Amino acid sequence: MIDKLSWVAIYPEIVLLVMACVITLVDLSDHSPRRTRTHVLTMLTLAGVALLTGMQAAGGHKIEGFGGLVVSDPMGNWLKCFATIALMVTLVYGRPYAGDRGMLRGGELFTLGMFSLLGMFVMISGGHFLMIYLGLELLTLSGYAMVALRRDNAVASEAAMKYFVLGAMASGFLLYGMSMMYGATGSLDIDEVFRAVASGQVQHQVLVFGLVFIVAGLAFKLGAAPFHMWVPDVYHGAPSAVTLMIGGAPKLAAFAIVIRLLVEGLMPLAFDWQQMLAVLAVMSLLVGNLAAIAQSNLKRMLAYSTIAQMGFVLLAFVAGVVNGNSLNAQFAYSAAMFYVVTYVLTTLASFGIILLLAREGFESEEIADLSGLNQRSPLYAGVMAVTMFSLAGLPPLVGFHAKLSVLQALVASGQAVHIALAVFAVVMSLIGAFYYLRVIKVMYFDKPLTATTVSAPVDVRAVLTVNGALILILGILPGGLMALCAQAIVSTLGR
Known part of the structure; x- marks a missing residue:
């Protein structure tokens, strides 16, 4: 018999699933060009889910439901809350853009967005290898459909095909790695796998063989080099609203499954x-920063920037366990969580500006399209400048504290290799600052290509202003969010 706590653990998922089905039916009778009724109902649902997950996270309880298939803990609930808010912001930014391009002839953007969020929730809550895989497939299948939402656009269709083929290959890697772990340990339950590996009775070579495939699959989902091939093409080819859906909230879910699989399940390995992640981190920082310099397309530049930023996240995981001692783990993994959360916040604002400047028949994708933005709209130029400075890691913005916390975790380990990695990361950040500052130079010092003023709906303008302000406020006062991440990681790692 399933106990009551099992149902409590999946309340947010139940609400999200039921309302996604209801909104799909309601949308059939919504014939307004901007899908007003569908949009309002979606936003109310997401606000309710964010509140529910936030309350569960604040409660600080850890619940295992359905025989360990799902786990509801503070880390997972905070990530769900942040992912829900990220999707809300994405829909606010993306709705005018989608409406101008005929993507709202049906309500697929809203329903697919909610099903992708449900996939993220299942990934984040997974206490079992197959639950994590099912959530991952729900997220990625929704993503494939959204990339191809502009049926008459050849570039979007090509991007969807590339995403589908490479995504299927990465899912195969992950599933094969999981099957190897099952063969070695006799279980797919994360806690049981941990105990079997920790016992030392399983052949090490078999475990490492499976681990290689799992890490490869995770690297693809994070967009880390050399499994990054899909990132620039999909970011560039997908409609900008969908690019934000793929590049924003899913990064939180990807972080969660790295914690669930590698930290909670395979910590004895x-x-x-950590050696594999160190190689991925170095390659991501190198490829991401150097390739971004050569880009003239803003979306491709941000795609390579994402690869470099994920390199920093992986560096934090490298510093967790030192010579079998996990004392540095809580500090390192909370730094990684803080980095991912703040990165998503910054990404929302940067793509929000791209979506805002786009108009019917004009995508505003090139860096040159931002020329003289400060003369046309000082507010939006200021928001974009804040995001670029934050991604570059300049104080007093939140990106500086994110990078600093990762570097501190590396140095705190006391290992010469980790200190060398920290120095390498700083050098790569200095190189990366070039392409971020180039965007600011174009906005403030180049002459505008057009004299048209920048206009935006009230909700977009308000959310974008708050988004930009948060990047600055959390940079000046990062302590609250850092403490929240630290407490979430402590509660999750406490076995």
Whole structure:
């Protein structure tokens, strides 16, 4: 018999699933060009889900439901809350853009967005390898459909095909790695796998063989080099509203499954997977920063920037366990969580500006399209400048504290290799600052290509202003969010 706590653990998922089905039916009778009724109902649902997950996270309880298939803990609930808010912001920014391009002839953007969020929730809550995989497939299948939403656009269709083929290959890697773990340990339950690996009775070579495939699958989902091939093409080819859906909230879910699989399930193999992640981090920082310099397309530049930023996240995981000692783990993993949350916040604002400047027949994708933006709209130029400075890691913005916390975690380990990685990361950040500052130079010092003023709906303008302000406020006062991340990680790692 399933106990009451099991149902409590999946309340947010139940609400999201039921309302996604209801909104799909309601949308059939909504014939307004901007899908007003569907949009309002979606936003109310997401606000309710964000409140529910926030309350569960604040409660600080850890619940295992359905025999360990799902886990409801503070880390997972905070990530769900942030992912829901990120989707709300994405829909606010993306609705005018989608309406101008005929993407709202049906309500697919809203319903697919909610089903992708449900996939993220299942990934974040997974206490079992197959639950995580099912959530991942729900998220990625929704993503494939959204990239191809502009049926008459050849570039979007091509991007969807590339995403589908490479995504299927990465899912195969992950599933094969999981099957190897099952063969070695006799279980797919994360806690049981941990105990089996920790016992030392499983052949190490088999475990490492499976681990290689799992790490490869995770690297694809994070967009880390050399599994980054899909990122620039999909970011560039997808409609900008969908690019934000793929590049924003899903990063939180990807972070969660790295914690669930590698930290909670395979911590005894930390020596092996930390070496793999170190190589991925170095390649991501190198490829991401150097390739971004050569880009003239803003979306491709931000795609390579994402690869470099994920390199920083992986560096935090490298510093968690030192010589079998996990004392640095809570500090390192909370730094990674803080980095991912703030990165998503910054990404929302940067793509929000791209979506705002786009108009019917004009995508505003090139860096040159931002020329003289400060003369046309000082507010939006200021928001974009804040996001670029934050991504570059300049104080007093939140990106500076995110990078600093990762570097501190590396240095705190006391290992010469980790200190060398920290120095390398700083050098790569200095190189990366070039392409971020180039965007600011174009906005403030180049002559505008057009004299048209920038206009936006009230809700877009308000959310974008708050979004930009938060990047600055959390940079000046980062302590609250850092403490929240630290408490969430402590509660999750406490076995």
